[in-house]
Amino acid sequence: MAPQLAWIGLGNMGRGMCKNLVEKGKLDKALIIYNRTKKRADDLAEKLGAGNTKVAGTVDEVVAGSDIIFTCLGDDKAVNATIDTALQQDVKGKLFVDCSTVHPETSNALAKRIGKKGAEFVAMPVFGAPAMADAGSLICVLAGPSSSIAKVKPYTTGVVGRADIDYADQEPGKATLLKVIGNTFIINMVESLAEGLTLAEISGLGTDNLHKWIEVMFPGPYAAYSDRMLAGDYYKREEPLFAVDLARKDAGHALDIAKKAGNAKMGALEAADSHLVAVKEHLGAKGDLPSIYGAVRQENGLKFENGD
Template identity: 50%
Template sequence: MAPKLFWIGLGNMGRGMCKNVINKADVQHPVLVYNRTKQKAVEYSTQFEEGRVEVVDSVAAGVAKADVIFTILAKDDVVEAIVDDLLGSTDVKGKLFVECSTIHPDTTARVSKKLVDAGAEFVAAPVFGAPAMGELGQLVGVLAGPEASVQKARPFFQGVMAKAEINMSGLPYEKALQLKVIGNTFILNMVEQISEGLVLSEKAGLGTQYVRDFIHLIFQGPFAAYADRILSGKYHTMDYPLFPVDLAIKDARHALSLAEAAGVHMGNLDVGLAHLEEVKQHQGEKGDIASIYGAVRAKAGLKYENEPTPGLE
């Protein structure tokens, strides 16, 4: 019989991921969902046929009913608080926890030990990809932990939430988060390079259109998507960021912590983090990772907010 599933966290990434589990996985029971703001979970549930989703009032209530629990939360302290709370009120023996949050490897090591010591199974399963890819089930999952536990988690990834997976079966949980944290530095450095290139082309009198053409023809994929997001002006007009500045700063600091412990200097990351902190100062929590462009513009003597490129607004 298919396991009963519980999903914790319906943020930018969690909404699409959970939707694909509900619609594509072998689900024979209502999928339990929990969000800190209950009304958001209730509104989310209305997009599905009756009986497909059940909103629960607490994490403990959901865990008590479920066999497999997915978590994707914004910050390390939130993940740890939820684990501590449920361990103090719920029996987790025999349950599988699939932790998809982007957190520090040390945090993963701590929460996994607490859950495993209490008799649960654990899989570290962060994902690569933007929210739009999460909606389409086109993420890349990174799965680490005991082979038997990873095998239980895999049916919910490739072909459901993900287009592919990086299988770290048999490796310590924290290895998946090391890869995730390092991988996110590529995203930050990509946005930094696009921003610097576009600002230079504007200041040098070349304009941005030719650089955009170059990016689309040579790099494509996420490079092209971020170039368009930047030039559209969405980085300063969105009601809610796609990759919030607070999370980008958290990820950058995690990577720098990892680098310091390994004796590695990441100069590009230092520059990117400094620009993210300027974004935070200028836009507050509405800032997006793409807002690095605004910080680079301001440093070059241009207005932080660009004029949107026609056709990309």
């Protein structure tokens, strides 16, 4: 009998992943979905069509009716609180799959708590922007018992993702360690772009041909972030794609890991994090990762917002 799947957390990434589970996952039962703000779950259910999803009202309802429970939440606190609620029930034989970006220590602690209740756990953070989640082209990183990972694999490559990276039979924290370190590449990329574009402007070079060079030399994420910066998307967007608080959370995890690994130096990340502090001061919660551009501009005597 096919397992009953459920999904907790319907942010930008979660909505896209649920869409692909429904459309490509060959589910023979409606996907159970839950979000703290119920309207988001209701809206997604309507979008995915009648009979393809079932909206749950509580975490308890999700757990009681599911075999495999995916979670994709904003931070460690939210993940811990959700799992603590879930573990109040009989979860023996169930599989929890956490797609959140959390500290490796959080993943390992979750595995222990869940295991003591007779359930299984796989950490499965994903790499990719919300548009990639919608397109089913994420990179899935899986860690945990190989027998548990095997239960998740039917829903990764070809469904929610385009490739898997496995840490089979290794502690779940290996997956989130890769995710946190990988996210420093993204944060540092944005910092580098922001500095380069700002220098091009204040030096008199201009940004047009620099952007053309970026498109030719570094197509993909570099070009996409550069385009968003130059278009002013970094301050005009009402709902961020990579919210400033989440970016700072990821940077904080990386800096903590570096400290515990022998005080490893991460100067570029520290610079980016200081700019994220300025982003939060200027834009509040709607600040986005590429808003670093505004902070760098402001630091160099330009207006935070370009094009005005």
